[in-house]
Amino acid sequence: MKLISNLFIPILVLIVILYAAKKKVNVYDSFVEGAKEGLPMALNMFPPLLAMIFGINIFTSSGLIDDVFGFLKPLFYMIHVPLEILPVAVMRPLSGSFGLALLNDMYELYGPDSFLSILSSVIQGSSDTTLYIITLYFGTIGIKKIKYALWAGLLADLATVILSIIIVPLFF
Amino acid sequence: MINKLWIFFIVSGSLFLIINGKADILNNQIISSGKTTLDLILQIFPLLAIWLGIMNIAKKSGLLDKVSKAISPFLSKLFPEIPKGHESLGLISSNIIANLFGLGNAATPFGLKAMESLQTLNKDKKTASRSMITFLVINTCGVTLIPTTIISLRLMHDSTDPTSIVVPCMLVTFISLFIGLIIDRLFAKRYK
Numbered sequence: 515m516k517l518i519s520n521l522f523i524p525i526l527v528l529i530v531i532l533y534a535a536k537k538k539v540n541v542y543d544s545f546v547e548g549a550k551e552g553l554p555m556a557l558n559m560f561p562p563l564l565a566m567i568f569g570i571n572i573f574t575s576s577g578l579i580d581d582v583f584g585f586l587k588p589l590f591y592m593i594h595v596p597l598e599i600l601p602v603a604v605m606r607p608l609s610g611s612f613g614l615a616l617l618n619d620m621y622e623l624y625g626p627d628s629f630l631s632i633l634s635s636v637i638q639g640s641s642d643t644t645l646y647i648i649t650l651y652f653g654t655i656g657i658k659k660i661k662y663a664l665w666a667g668l669l670a671d672l673a674t675v676i677l678s679i680i681i682v683p684l685f686f
Numbered sequence: 687m688i689n690k691l692w693i694f695f696i697v698s699g700s701l702f703l704i705i706n707g708k709a710d711i712l713n714n715q716i717i718s719s720g721k722t723t724l725d726l727i728l729q730i731f732p733l734l735a736i737w738l739g740i741m742n743i744a745k746k747s748g749l750l751d752k753v754s755k756a757i758s759p760f761l762s763k764l765f766p767e768i769p770k771g772h773e774s775l776g777l778i779s780s781n782i783i784a785n786l787f788g789l790g791n792a793a794t795p796f797g798l799k800a801m802e803s804l805q806t807l808n809k810d811k812k813t814a815s816r817s818m819i820t821f822l823v824i825n826t827c828g829v830t831l832i833p834t835t836i837i838s839l840r841l842m843h844d845s846t847d848p849t850s851i852v853v854p855c856m857l858v859t860f861i862s863l864f865i866g867l868i869i870d871r872l873f874a875k876r877y878k
Contacts, residue, residue: 670869
């Protein structure tokens with residue numbers, strides 16, 4: 515699997531260039547022309563991403579979530595779901611690096627092969643940073659009204675968490 | 687929506703930090719977020735430029751059209767608004783394939799290009815189109831075959847079986863993608 519993953523990009527690049535050479539396209543000029551688009555794209559990316567990181571960093575560093583979770587603890591015991599996974603589930607859509615840091619803490623605390631760590635890994639591994647993707651993609655092309663995009667994304671994330679809680683015990 | 691969320695993040699986070707006497711952390715976050723963002727963009731930008739270059743070659747040679755034609759029967763079911771053989775289908779498929787192989791960094795430029803291409807089909811340039819949202823739902827579901835970052839983190843922590851999460855992850859991610867697409871459909875119908 516790792517080999518396939520490693521060969522994917524080089525082979526893709528080779529196919530693209532060889533195919534274009536066969537079609538007598540000026541490969542060099544096309545590359546330069548395409549790469550030029552990167553600058554305006556990065557410039558458009560900056561403001562919305564800055565806004566999101568600004569907000570999320572203040573929120574995640576406040577420790578507010580930890581306090582709120584302490585509150586919810588009894589409820590979680592009632593439905594037999596370990597409270598410890600809640601921060602992972604909540605932070606995953608918000609921030610990739612924060613989610614990874616949480617996972618790292620959990621591995622250190624409980625060991626990478628404990629049930630909690632595996633459950634958190636599966637939640638993290640089968641979802642993505644919804645808020646970041648929405649901000650980046652819509653922000654770059656200047657969409658202001660995102661309609662139901664955030665709701666659809668977050669509901670799918672919720673589905674991921676529930677599915678993980680159901681599926682992981684079947685394997686471990 | 688994003689507007690309200692943003693206000694909530696900043697106001698609740700700031701107040702909580704101030705009440706707990708951690709104004710120094712708040713200060714630090716306000717000052718450093720610009721640099722964090724710039725670092726992130728500097729990380730994305732070089733690869734973005736390379737992929738945009740490679741993609742432009744694929745576009746000029748007609749390879750992108752060819753790929754999009756091959757997979758458009760599947761994608762046109764998901765994206766009924768996109769005309770057959772439109773450039774965006776090729777970009778969407780490239781994005782999905784790159785994500786499948788765990789190449790998030792390579793997937794982003796394809797995704798951004800796909801969004802730009804979808805924007806050309808969009809009537810109201812300020813409002814998200816249905817196709818854009820479907821495409822984003824596919825992306826936010828994080829469909830991947832191998833969660834490489836997590837496997838390497840597990841490896842780092844001396845896991846006895848670092849790849850043990852692969853199969854459950856695959857199951858969860860594909861079922862949640864399926865659910866996500868159903869949710870997307872339901873929303874799209876309601877918003878019509």
